[in-house]
Amino acid sequence: MIDKLEYFIALARERHFARAAEELGISQPTLSAAVRQLEDQLGVVLVNRGSRFQGLTPEGQRVLEWARRIVGDARTMREEMRAARKGLSGHIRLAAIPTTLAMVPRITAPFQEKHPDVTFSVLSTTSLKILSLLENLEIDAGLTYLENEPLGRVTSVPLHVERYHLITARHGPLADRESVTWREVADLSLCLLTSDMQNRRIINSHFAEAGVVVKPTLESNSMIVLFSHVRTGRWCSIMPENVALSFGFHDQISIVSIVDPSPHHIVGLVATHREPFTPLVSALLHEARILAEQAQF
Template structure:
């Protein structure tokens, strides 16, 4: 039954029989047969069928909630028994918003020093993708904003607050200032994260509140791309202070605090709310709480 529930979760996530089968490492006929067996066992139809996948039935949506809970509990039990036999070991999958990537070593380095048999993988995702992948068991935990948009049913631990700066080259407009305001951003050639990133939505909100209509000259989902363009001297950007400083800019690059108002937003660790947590996630949350609030400077 557990394997069939895992297949069903994969199908709901991929919304395509072929892709779900590939992800599960089985053939498409095997996946289809397993879903039909699950439907027969439960006595309800789970999938709206046609020439291709057309979604879940209302009963399928409800079964999906139970499947996530049952599969999650089963994985927790297995990890707990493995930890009891061998100590804490395994792999933690993390997803982080682009602006939080530079802060991840603050968490992973002390954690791995205490638990050397644990490995990590880290991917960059938008805040919405972080929450979606948590729900679908694609990641174990994420780093995202805690105070700007709804999080849903998660456990969260605050890690640090973002403070925003203008990042620009010497000799460009405003580069000689010690502070700038959000209104000062008008007329700059800005490069910013793409609108699907919450950081961009936050920046747009603050600019709109200041009555500034900015024309963004370049967008990217990569902070590296933005920083590289700022380095050419032709673009400026608005970035969290910790991100700008983590790249070790040359003396020609200025990071200037943005004030009036001085905005900040909290970033933290999130995990699917459940009791008990897997041993790995429980230990990671414990480490995050031990860190307290990290000073991003």
């Protein structure tokens, strides 16, 4: 039944039989048959069907909650048995909001040094997508904001306080200032993250607090794209200081504090709350707590 539950989770996520089958690496008839068999075993209809997928029934929504729990527990059991035989090994899937990407090596590097048989993949995405990926068992943990928008039922470890700065070319607008106000920044030609990013929503709220509305002339979901445009001298951006410094062009940019208001926001590691955690996630949370102690959280 575990395989059928995994198929059902994929179908609920993709909301399309063909796409779900492609993701699973099976044929569409095999997926359809597996879902039918699961319905027969449980004695309920899980999927509203027509000429195409039309959503889950109320019973299907409830089974989806159980499926995530059961599949998650089964994966935890397999990882525990593998760790008992071979020590900690396997693959950790991380997702991170763009402003936390510079922090990722602070966790992955010491972790991999202690556990060389563990590999990582890192995805850059939005805070809302991170929560969705966690819920659907597509990632093991995420790096995101901890206090601005609802996180749901997760275990979190605070790692860093994010403060915002104007990032401008060395001879760009306001580059010689020690601090600037949000009102002053609003008048610049800005390149910012796209509005689906929580960082952008936070920045918009601070402009609103200052009584202004910002209209950037360039948007991107990539911090590298923003930074490369700042270096041309035609644009300025708003970034946490550690992000700006991570690109390594200190002599070409100026980092100016933004005040009035002077907000800060906590970012950290999140993982779906469960007992027990998989050995990999448990070890990752342990590494994050070591980093949190060093940051004096």
